[in-house]
Amino acid sequence: MSAVEEVSAELDARRGRQGRRAARGERWRVLRRSPTFLVGAVIVGFWIVCAAFGGLIETHSPFAVDVLHRFARPSSSHWLGTDELGRDVFSRVIEGARGILVVAPLATAIGTVAGTVIGLVTGYYRGAVDDVLMRVVDAFLAVPAVVLGLLALVAIGPSNITVVVVIGIVFTPIIARTVRAAVLAERELEYVQAARLRNERSPYVMFVEILPNVTAPILVEFTVRLGYAIFTLATLSFLGLGIQPPAPDWGVTIFNNYIYLTGGVWWPTLFPAIAIASLVVVVNLVSDAVTQVFER
Amino acid sequence: MGRFVLRRLGLAVLTLWLLATIVFVGAHVLPGDVGRRILGPFAAPEAVATLNHQLGADRPLAAQYWDWLSGAVRGDLGESLSYRVPVSSLLGSAVLNSLKLALVAFVLVVPLGILGGIAAGLFRGRAVDRIVTVGGLSATVVPEFVSGIVLILVFAVQLRWLPVTAQAPAGSGLGTQLRYLILPAIPLVFVLFGYIARITRAGMVEALEADYTRTAVLKGISQRTVIARHVLRNALLPTIAVVATQTGYLIGGLVVIEFIFNYQGLGQLTFQAAQKLDFPLLQGTVMVMGIVFLLTTLVADIGYSLLNPRIRYGRTE
Numbered sequence: 001m002s003a004v005e006e007v008s009a010e011l012d013a014r015r016g017r018q019g020r021r022a023a024r025g026e027r028w029r030v031l032r033r034s035p036t037f038l039v040g041a042v043i044v045g046f047w048i049v050c051a052a053f054g055g056l057i058e059t060h061s062p063f064a065v066d067v068l069h070r071f072a073r074p075s076s077s078h079w080l081g082t083d084e085l086g087r088d089v090f091s092r093v094i095e096g097a098r099g100i101l102v103v104a105p106l107a108t109a110i111g112t113v114a115g116t117v118i119g120l121v122t123g124y125y126r127g128a129v130d131d132v133l134m135r136v137v138d139a140f141l142a143v144p145a146v147v148l149g150l151l152a153l154v155a156i157g158p159s160n161i162t163v164v165v166v167i168g169i170v171f172t173p174i175i176a177r178t179v180r181a182a183v184l185a186e187r188e189l190e191y192v193q194a195a196r197l198r199n200e201r202s203p204y205v206m207f208v209e210i211l212p213n214v215t216a217p218i219l220v221e222f223t224v225r226l227g228y229a230i231f232t233l234a235t236l237s238f239l240g241l242g243i244q245p246p247a248p249d250w251g252v253t254i255f256n257n258y259i260y261l262t263g264g265v266w267w268p269t270l271f272p273a274i275a276i277a278s279l280v281v282v283v284n285l286v287s288d289a290v291t292q293v294f295e296r
Numbered sequence: 297m298g299r300f301v302l303r304r305l306g307l308a309v310l311t312l313w314l315l316a317t318i319v320f321v322g323a324h325v326l327p328g329d330v331g332r333r334i335l336g337p338f339a340a341p342e343a344v345a346t347l348n349h350q351l352g353a354d355r356p357l358a359a360q361y362w363d364w365l366s367g368a369v370r371g372d373l374g375e376s377l378s379y380r381v382p383v384s385s386l387l388g389s390a391v392l393n394s395l396k397l398a399l400v401a402f403v404l405v406v407p408l409g410i411l412g413g414i415a416a417g418l419f420r421g422r423a424v425d426r427i428v429t430v431g432g433l434s435a436t437v438v439p440e441f442v443s444g445i446v447l448i449l450v451f452a453v454q455l456r457w458l459p460v461t462a463q464a465p466a467g468s469g470l471g472t473q474l475r476y477l478i479l480p481a482i483p484l485v486f487v488l489f490g491y492i493a494r495i496t497r498a499g500m501v502e503a504l505e506a507d508y509t510r511t512a513v514l515k516g517i518s519q520r521t522v523i524a525r526h527v528l529r530n531a532l533l534p535t536i537a538v539v540a541t542q543t544g545y546l547i548g549g550l551v552v553i554e555f556i557f558n559y560q561g562l563g564q565l566t567f568q569a570a571q572k573l574d575f576p577l578l579q580g581t582v583m584v585m586g587i588v589f590l591l592t593t594l595v596a597d598i599g600y601s602l603l604n605p606r607i608r609y610g611r612t613e
Contacts (some may be wrong), residue, residue, distance in 0.1 A: 144548025
């Protein structure tokens with residue numbers, strides 16, 4: 001490489017980096033002006049604070065059993081009432097944020113990393129491997145994620161760790177398909193051909209050249225899948241296959257208390273239900289705003 | 297056209313085989329020791345060995361796989377461990393019940409979703425649009441058991457307008473059955489509404505901006521005619537495809553909905569099988585869910601191609 005080429009290559013690289021940074025700043029400005037994003041981010045932040053510092057907000061121990069005061073109505077001593085064992089519903093709702101906010105992002109991260117690797121490899125090499133994997137993805141998508149997760153968790157046995165892995169694996173094919181589509185468009189571009197002509201090794205082309213250019217769709221996919229992960233996890237927990245007691249998970253709490261609805265005891269069920277609904281709605285509002293900003 | 301249908305059928309069969317393999321891995325390979333998983337960690341090793349022998353789980357995996365595949369092709373899905381009857385005999389009435397519930401949900405949601413999408417598309421950027429898109433997204437993402445339980449609380453327990461259960465008394469007429477199915481159908485309507493409205497809206501926006509619409513407007517045709525004759529026809533095409541792919545979400549929702557409304561359908565059967573570790577029944581119900589999904593997408597794909605000549609030709613994948 002001559003000195004002139006070296007300088008121009010360096011300039012190109014710097015311009016690319018600056019362009020990327022400018023685009024990032026622009027996206028961030030648009031996001032900050034979106035009311036749905038702001039409202040969503042504030043409420044997500046509230047639940048993250050509950051998950052991290054729940055102990056400081058809780059008025060009672062979320063595990064303290066007080067059978068004499070079971071099913072107490074919401075009052076000044078128990079803001080949201082007590083459940084079937086006399087435990088404080090308010091403290092349990094606050095404490096319940098932790099499990100779901102640890103498990104769902106972890107599972108989504110596993111699915112995103114595995115899906116990205118599979119999507120890069122299949123999209124880059126194409127051919128027989130690609131054909132076979134895409135058919136497997138189709139087969140996976142024929143069964144809803146909740147049911148696929150249910151089958152796997154029944155087979156392995158439910159625990160907080162298996163549910164992370166199972167949701168991650170169930171989401172992998174979906175993410176792989178998105179990444180593959182993005183890689184298919186990138187691999188035809190000149191910079192990839194240039195890298196190939198320089199005789200770069202395939203892993204280098206995939207992970208150093210292509211990957212930085214498909215981060216936007218991967219980020220969008222991550223936020224969208226995070227919403228689905230919370231949905232799937234809450235449902236599996238309600239069915240007894242997700243987060244395991246004694247953690248005061250919202251789905252588990254609803255399962256334990258909804259039979260008392262017909263007896264007029266609505267507070268141990270309604271408040272965790274509102275918590276799930278609020279979290280899942282705002283996560284999706286945020287991911288929707290992010291998607292729109294990246295796809296405009 | 298014939299080649300497209302044939303190709304599509306071939307792909308469906310291939311996907312079905314892969315699905316059967318995934319289900320086999322779930323029910324036979326993942327548990328490791330099936331007998332131990334069913335009887336628990338404290339059962340005597342002899343009992344575990346006996347159960348494994350009864351289930352055929354002590355044989356090589358390849359033999360089990362062949363039995364499962366060849367049985368499934370003949371419609372023989374093995375015997376349920378908890379009911380002691382062939383799995384296929386349990387599936388018939390369960391699928392029928394689930395279909396009734398799904399039908400009620402679809403009849404409610406398809407017109408609602410399409411109308412919402414059309415309104416949002418016509419008044420893009422206005423209040424109607426924001427309500428439909430943000431409200432639709434919010435309704436779509438709330439898990440069915442959450443909305444189902446809130447609905448039970450409000451309409452069955454507090455207001456007493458509708459029954460708590462979905463199971464109408466035996467021998468009741470169509471009207472009564474329908475009354476029992478309305479409340480459980482609403483969470484499914486919520487989950488599907490957002491998607492259908494969104495796709496319809498996107499189709500509307502695209503059709504409204506298309507050249508043929510501008511030409512029609514410039515020709516001096518009234519707005520009403522332009523929308524009815526040019527915009528709607530083109531906008532509704534993608535909606536058909538989406539309605540079919542949403543059956544997957546619908547089936548997933550059935551598991552919790554049928555459980556909380558105590559309705560004897562495919563979803564309830566799946567959950568019972570999961571609770572009782574009835575692996576033959578579980579693999580049967582999951583398989584049927586996959587088959588229903590593949591069938592509806594197949595029919596939708598072929599129907600879509602009949603309506604849209606662009607798909608018939610020049611489709612490579």
